[in-house]
Amino acid sequence: MNIIETNLKFGALSTRKSTKRAILHHAEASKCTAEDIHRWHKQNGWSGAGYHFLVRKDGTIYRLRPENAVGSHAKGSNSDSIGICFEGSYMTETMPQAQINAGRELLGYLKGKYGFSKVQAHRDVCSTNCPGTNFPFTEIAGATATASAPTTTPAPTPTPAPSGPSYRAGTVYTLLADHLRVRTGPGTGYATKSRKQLTVNARGHAYSNGTLKKGTRVTCKDVRKVGSDIWIKIPSGWIAAYYGGKNYVG
Template sequence: MNIIETNLKFKNSMTNRSTTKRIILHHAEASKCTAEDIHRWHLNNGWAGAGYHFLVRKDGSVYRLRPENKVGAHAQGANSNSIGICFEGAYMTETMPQAQIDAGKELVAYLKEKYDISKVQAHRDVCSTSCPGKNFPFEEIAGTKASNIPVNTTPKPAPAQTPKLSGNDWVRRLQKECNAQGFSRQVVDSIPGKNTLAGCPTCRRGARGNITRLIQERLNGLGYNCGKVDSIFGSRTENAVKTLQKVHGLTIDGIVGQKTWRILLGM
């Protein structure tokens, strides 16, 4: 397996991944991009740098992005035990060239053998997204058996614990509450966009109310345990926020500002 080393410079230290149980496949949603492009985009998001571990380009070349042993930033709630692979291209509309398919198959097979794993998922399997696109040849790259074999240890932290914690409904309730409290006048459409992000207030220890409650629901739903959902931004909520910030390479201050809201919103 020929992997091209990029030696990208990451802004912050990153957490080592303690276990590897699955591979998650993405597309770049860009017809043409380099490893450096992805790294720059993710730095601009306020992240430590490229969130994927590998990039497979259309010509079949494979590049290392985030160090393979580090927790990624590519699938919210599912980063702690996964490796993220990004494929150059926009596969809602494009067709993947054979060289890229072959390289993707080889990389996935190599990682499955290296980590003794069998589970391969599309980004859309773990998050509310269309990634990696309807034209992405998932079965060919992942293998028809691999995509449906369950992990035999701790389940992924991404799924909501109750129906009300599902991504779209949570976003809808957040939008509605931000409007009700006068922080925004946005359309309540369950879609986390720039207007939703702009309408989210900064929250910190000592805050109380429905927005704090929504933050607690989201933290618990993503596996960052803040204890009882009581609408009070106390020490356990602050510590859960700090853990999320550490995992995603943000400033660890326990304050839910725009960069932390972006992670909670899955943007």
């Protein structure tokens, strides 16, 4: 197993006194990098990425928050746990086998290193659906403890991302995707709004869970680029207009 060292810069952190469990999450983003998560969590006012590890879909493992630091990933359960985030949105997606294998290998290493056997889903300790109904929790959490030590490599230099389409404030656009979430800020690290939190007009174009219907017309109030993604502000909040290389608003 290889862990890629990201050397992210953090604010003040405290040292974890014990490690009794691991808590598993999904990013709720089909595509994201370690730098994306770090930026999203800093936008929340945190010291930086709240998870200790990110397992990407291709099976690569990245170190986020220092392993001995108290995390910021499961409120009320951070003091004795390691947080592991899996790239993807597993309410709807299916996890690739390479990612499952990497997650099992990482958990086996952590179980052997710290001597714990307890593995929980984020939903076990907080009111959330994370890491999603399609997340293969039993397969990953059942990894056997191992004594093998990982190798480490520095993070590769990222290649420039495409700029994406252009959006302008004051323009009316149409949603190209169904069930588009409305968030409190520009990024998946921000909370999702419920239907009752939307404007009266938006409620007429939303499902019961607050997501917007395909074909809904929205007025752009502001534009924010987050990495290679583009978010626009509408009267009800922020929506992903261009995300993971795909247009959701046009």
